[in-house]
Amino acid sequence: MSLIGRHGVLLVSRLERTQGVIATILKQDEQLILSRVVADGSAALACVFRDRPDLILIDMDLPDLMGLSALQLIMDHSPIPVIILSTLTSEGSAQTIQAMRFGAVDYFHKEMLVSGLEGEGVVTYFLERCKLAVQNGVKGVYPATTHPDGYMDSLQPGAPLINGALLQRRMDIEMHLRxxxxxxxxxxxxxxxxxxxxxxxxxxxxxxxxxxxxxxxxxxxxxxxxxxxxxxxxxxxxxxxxxxxxxxxxxxxxxxxxxxxxxxxxxxxxxxxxxxxxxxxxxxxxxxxxxxxxxxxxxxxxxxxxxxxxxxxxxxxxxxxxxxxxxxxxxxxxxxxxxxxxxxxxxxxxxxxxxxxxxxxxxxxxxxxxxxxxxxxxxxxxxxxxxxxxxxxxxxxxxxxxxxxxxxxxxxxxxxxxxxxxx
Incomplete structure (x- = not known):
């Protein structure tokens, strides 16, 4: 649903708090428009074909790994830039790494977003990452990485090359640095x-x-x-x-x-x-x-x-x-x-x-x-x-x-x- 200088955003989440935070943040940018909010991958896929959004945000707090399922369903049928909203927990980090392997182009800590509503720094950073994801497309925001010994993580065909250990460390550094x-x-x-x-x-x-x-x-x-x-x-x-x-x-x-x-x-x-x-x-x-x-x-x-x-x-x-x-x-x-x-x-x-x-x-x-x-x-x-x-x-x-x-x-x-x- 790209209009001149504007990008439609689809949010996949069941949590009212997440929905409220994202809606509040996107209202601060004229280029990013929250087009629809859905609760699962099937509904998201239907919206992809009907509304043709430019960016999808998927909440990893969906039960029973439904966030990963939603991502994989979208990538299998209609690859589109997806940003994962993760939590700073061992489970959340593991899901984020797996999501990057499935084809997500970027991630963002939900804890940072909630705290960011109190100031402009985090919000601006998040909005910039969203626009960068739209600009770069499914090729991803972060470049491929390899282990020091040359070993590269095995991935599904067509997925971006992501080193889980390096991504995990970056996520931790980004959160604690704040x-x-x-x-x-x-x-x-x-x-x-x-x-x-x-x-x-x-x-x-x-x-x-x-x-x-x-x-x-x-x-x-x-x-x-x-x-x-x-x-x-x-x-x-x-x-x-x-x-x-x-x-x-x-x-x-x-x-x-x-x-x-x-x-x-x-x-x-x-x-x-x-x-x-x-x-x-x-x-x-x-x-x-x-x-x-x-x-x-x-x-x-x-x-x-x-x-x-x-x-x-x-x-x-x-x-x-x-x-x-x-x-x-x-x-x-x-x-x-x-x-x-x-x-x-x-x-x-x-x-x-x-x-x-x-x-x-x-x-x-x-x-x-x-x-x-x-x-x-x-x-x-x-x-x-x-x-x-x-x-x-x-x-x-x-x-x-x-x-x-x-x-x-x-x-x-x-x-x-x-x-x-x-x-």
Whole structure:
């Protein structure tokens, strides 16, 4: 029943609460129209042939696995994008994984939807997932995955390739991540930036860590992408900025040597028009002077140089310093140095490893240092682990380094002790 810019949605559920929640949410989007609500697969299939909806939502709380039966019936007769509404229980998770194997293109936690009615974040995320399902069709929202050893889950013919273990972990991470701040599960660790001419610490890069009692320690490489997709990255990023500034000011008040703290920005944070206002408010709240906060961006954030320059310009007006992280790993590094108000480049650790043995790396690093000197940019060499690497960098005129040679990222309680040792 696709009309211009509008998509019909069929809901398969017997629960009045689920029906009410879905109806309330879909009313908030003009593109998604709740066309009909039915209670079983046969009725759903009849509606598919009669109304031709663009998307089906199936509640996994239907008794006797009727939700899975409804999905399989629809996929056998008229494949159409289906999103599973699951519960965060072992049974609900198992049914969701099986549903993805039958042909569902996506899933969503019902608990998240109910709680999401209190705020716009979850609702917006759900509506975006619905539209993405319609756009992508039965080919699915998530790509096929395989086990590390190359084994791929056996599936029915024509079904999407889904690794049950990976999907289960993603579901768990997505649910628990939503409560990580309120449960105080996040933690910042800090890695020093050292001036090798004096062996003094001049700054700290803060790194986010998450340890949850149910899913265990989750590395940033795993949960940051989920936080970005779900929209949680704004709340998490603001927490990181506030905590880093608060901690740095606390060190200053304790009499430790003044130094900057560096915070990485994600793409969605960088593209948030509220960013400069949020940072200004945090600086005022914590009492930290702007010159002691450094914002790290990567080349991947700066696809549109004009928009990036505007955003960075507003941050520079606050008095912050801007560093380009992982410098040299992309294809637009030199162009960004020309177009963006950057104060510092951080040479990626891939160029530092084996520096004393790799002729190509040595040429690249020495060239970067010479160029930065001509452009009046500071340089930090990342990933320094050996005395040999440090010596080569010293010979090339690199002044600031960061890496395991001096310290791995450490907890706050070890910072003061470490500062005195490196002083």
């Amino acid at each position: 409560h990580a701040i309120t449960k105080k599960e996040f933690n910042l660790v800090y890695q020093p930036v050292v001036d090798i001419s004096t062996s003094c610490v001049v700054g700290m890069e803060c790194l986010l860590r998450w340890d949850n009692v149910d899913v265990g320690f989750v590395p940033p490489s795993e949960f940051i992408s989920i936080a970005e997709e779900s929209g949680l990255i704004h709340e998490i990023g603001e927490w990181v900025l506030r905590e880093a500034c608060r901690q740095n000011r606390k060190w200053q008040l304790a009499g430790l040597p003044p130094m900057f703290v560096a915070v990485n920005l994600s793409r969605k944070q960088f593209n948030d028009c509220r960013l400069s206002g949020i940072i200004a408010a945090i600086l005022q709240e914590t009492g930290l002077e702007p010159n002691y906060l450094e914002i790290e961006i990567t080349e991947s954030l700066s696809v549109d140089a004009r928009l990036a320059a505007d955003t960075l310009g507003k941050l520079k007006e606050l008095g912050l310093r801007i560093a380009m992280d992982d410098f040299g790993t992309g294809y637009s590094s030199l162009g960004y140095l020309r177009d963006l108000p950057v104060d510092k480049i951080k040479i990626d650790q891939s160029f530092i490893k084996g520096l004393q043995h790799g002729q190509v790396n040595a040429i690249i690093v020495s060239t970067m240092l010479a160029m930065a000197n001509q452009l009046n940019l500071s340089v930090v060499a990342e990933g320094v682990e050996t005395e040999e690497e440090l010596q080569v960098l010293r010979e090339y005129g690199c002044r600031f380094v960061q890496g395991y040679y001096f310290s791995k990222p450490v907890e706050v309680r070890h910072i003061e002790e470490m500062l005195y040792q490196l002083a």
